[in-house]
Amino acid sequence: MDQEIPEISRDRVKSAPEPDIPNLMTSKPTARQLMPNLPNFPIPRKPLLLGLAFFLLLFVLLGLALGLPLYKTYQDGLKTYTLAKEIKAAAAAQDLPRMEKNIQATKNQLAQLNTDLQGLTWATPLPILGVYISDAQHFGRAGMAGLEAAEVMTKSLQPYADLLGFKGQGSFTGGTAEERIAKLVETLDKLTPQIDTVADKMEIVKNEIDFVDPQRYPETFQGKALRSQIVEFKSIVSLAGSLLKDARPLVKKAPDLLGAKNEVKYLILFQNDKELRPTGGFITAYAVFKVNKGKISLESSDDIYKLDDTVTKHVTPPDPISKYLNIYGWRLRDANFSPDYASSSKTFLDIYANSPKRTDVQGVIAVDTQTLVRMMDILGPINIYGTNFTTQKVPQCDCPMIVYELLKQAGQPRSYWTDDRKDMIGILLQAIMKKALDAPSQMNAALFQAALKLASEKHLIVYLLDPDAQKGVEVLGFAGQIKTYDGDYLHVNDANLGGAKANLYIQETVKDTVEITTAGANHSLTIEYRYPHGADNCSLERKEGLCLAGIYRDYLRLYLPLGTKITQTRGFENTSTTSEDLGHTVVAGFFTVVPEGLAKIQVTYTVPGDFKKNGEYRQLIQKQPGTEGNKYTVIVNDQEQTFNLTEDKELVVKL
Missing domain, CATH: 1.20.120 (Four Helix Bundle (Hemerythrin (Met), subunit A))
Incomplete structure (x- = not known):
């Protein structure tokens, strides 16, 4: 059965309600639109601001x-x-x-x-x-x-x-x-x-x-x-x-x-630094001083040759002494041949033990002309033997008057000597000590500081027989010791074996050019000796005048780090030697310089080791006792330092 379909009018369709559908082509949907059943949570804006404020406050606090x-x-x-x-x-x-x-x-x-x-x-x-x-x-x-x-x-x-x-x-x-x-x-x-x-x-x-x-x-x-x-x-x-x-x-x-309980004695050696020897100078005189509860008095003093004449037994000296001085028995006056003062003092005491004039001592103290001059600069003139000794320069040597008088005594032929001044050094030292003790207290500081400076510059050096006391002297730097060092090292040591007092005039300069490599430190060392003074009459037959400026005959030793490799030496009269001594490699040789002349010694060598450690190069340069500030120039990788070596110096160069 056919059923009739009703007709829908156009007006009715237009009047129908439009559905609520978002325009997806013109805007993005919100979360609420896509999920209408989503719970309603609030947006935490205020706590965020509070948090920021808290951290800001915390930072301020x-x-x-x-x-x-x-x-x-x-x-x-x-x-x-x-x-x-x-x-x-x-x-x-x-x-x-x-x-x-x-x-x-x-x-x-x-x-x-x-x-x-x-x-x-x-x-x-x-x-x-x-x-x-x-x-x-x-x-x-x-x-x-x-x-x-x-x-x-x-x-x-x-x-x-x-x-x-x-x-x-x-x-x-x-x-x-x-x-x-x-x-x-x-x-x-x-x-x-x-x-x-x-x-x-x-x-x-x-x-x-x-x-x-x-x-x-x-x-x-x-x-x-x-x-x-x-x-x-x-x-x-x-x-x-x-x-x-x-x-x-x-x-x-x-x-x-200082003799607080019992009297003690000390041997004082006078080293003439104008005739330079390894520990400061040729030993010309000696004195024995007694110390009892701090009171110091002179027991005896004499010329060193007089004491040498009493020694009954001698041992064979080192080869350079035999070869260049033609002496085959080791004498007291040549006992200070080791650059290490303690070693030389032990040698002196060993020889001294064979003299009937020997006496037990607690130590051996060495002084040179600088010790006398600097003390007298503070105390003023010293009167002994009816003569007023001063530190004013005299034209005969262009040196202090007291130094000239000592040189005159030491420089005259033995036939000239008289006994009236044989104990001059002992009397002079005693007079200086007495004047120092009697000086106003205002002078004490200057005297004390002068003594410390003399010791630090090695014009006054000490050896004590007591091992513990000696260790203390070494720590203070007053022992004149040759040190070992964790780094590079140099010690230039001259021994004047000519008899003349040439070191009064010799001008010594040292230049060390160092190149640091991965293999070690390469050195080019040059030592120059200028002798600007004319020659004196040094004949043993002379009737007057002093032999101050004679031919300078020098036995030179260079103390270097143990294991140093020597490349070349130049300037020595004969072939140089290489040996080991006192924990060091030693280069040694002999040469001469005539008055108004010049000599150069050149040595090239390599010291193995890592000298770039910690970014710096370190070298200890030790001064020879008796010298007065030789000029040194050290150039390390083109960095130059120039100074006068008045005391031991530790050199530090940034690499």
Whole structure:
């Protein structure tokens, strides 16, 4: 059955409602449109802002927590530094009371600085900044220990202030100088515990400083060297600690060495540095001094030839002495042939033991003309034998009058000698010591400093028979020893075997050109000897005049690091020799220089080793005793340094 389909009018279709379908072609649907049943979560905008504000506040608080204490620490550091400079100024003025006052003030200020630094301990784990705060804490603790050491030392020296030439009220101001020294000797044993305390404090300083790595710091800061200053400071602290530790036995032995309980004796050798020998000069005279409770007196003195005449047994000398002096028995006057003073002193004592004039001594002390001249420069003229000896220059040698008189005595033929001045050196030394003891206390500082300088420059050198005391002398640098060294090394040693006093005029210069390679240090060494003076009459038959400027006959030895490879030597009259001595490779040879002449010795050699370690080249150059500052020029990889070698020098060159 057919069914009729109703007709739908156009108007009816148009009026139908339009469905709510998004226009996908014109906009992106939202999450809510795509998933109408999605739960309604709120957007966390306010907590985000709160979080940012919290972190900002935390950063500000951290800045305040660090910034304010750091600023206060900086200010306290400046105050501490200013006070520390006052200690240095007081020390320079040799004012013990002022030093003690400034040390206490600096300690108080440093204590505040250390409190500031302790309050920053929480910040040490922070990157970069933390390690510098830690270093500052170590420096602070080291500074306090150092100040405590200085305080102990200052108080310990107070009783001896007048004797040492310091400002301050000493305990030994009454009586004669000898009586004051006797009192000092009696109390020296009380100083030993104080030295122990100072040494212990310096050990604390060293331990704290060891934590600081200089490599963490820049080379310079605000235009001033920084890293090198830290390295140097650590080196000084280490050296001071070793010095105090090793010198303690000498301090403990000091009362015995000064005759506190029993009388002791010392052999004094006069070395004529105008006739240079390995330890400072030809031995022309000797003296024996007695020390009893600090009081010094002369027992005997004489010309060295007179003492040599009493020796009953001789051993064979080293080959150069036999060959160039035509002497086949080792004499006292030639005993100082080893450049190491202790070794030469032992040789002297071995020969001296065969003389009936031998006496037991505690040590052997050598002095040269510079010792006499510098002491007399302070004390003034010395009157002995009815003659007023001075340090004014005389035209005969263009040298001090006292030196000329000594040269005149040593330079005349033996037939000229008389016995009235045979003990001149002993009498002169005793007169100098007496005048020093009787001098006003204001002179004590100058005399004390002069003695230290003479010892550091090796014009006064000491050998003590007591091993512990000798070790202390070596640590102080007063022993004239040949050292071994962890690095490059050079010691130029001349022995004048000509008899003339040519070293009064010889001008010696040294130039060392060094090229650092991976294989080691290549050296080109040139030593030049200029002799600008005309010749004197040196005939043994002469009736008058001095033989000062004669032919210079020099036996030269170069002490180099053990294992050095010698490439070439030039300038020696005969073939040079290479050997080993005192832990060194030694190049030796003989040459001459005539008056108004010139000689050059050239040696090329290689020292094996890694000299680029730590980015720097190190060399120890040791001075020969008796020399007066020969000019040295050292060129390392085109970096040049020129200096006068007045004492041992450690050369450091950045590579």
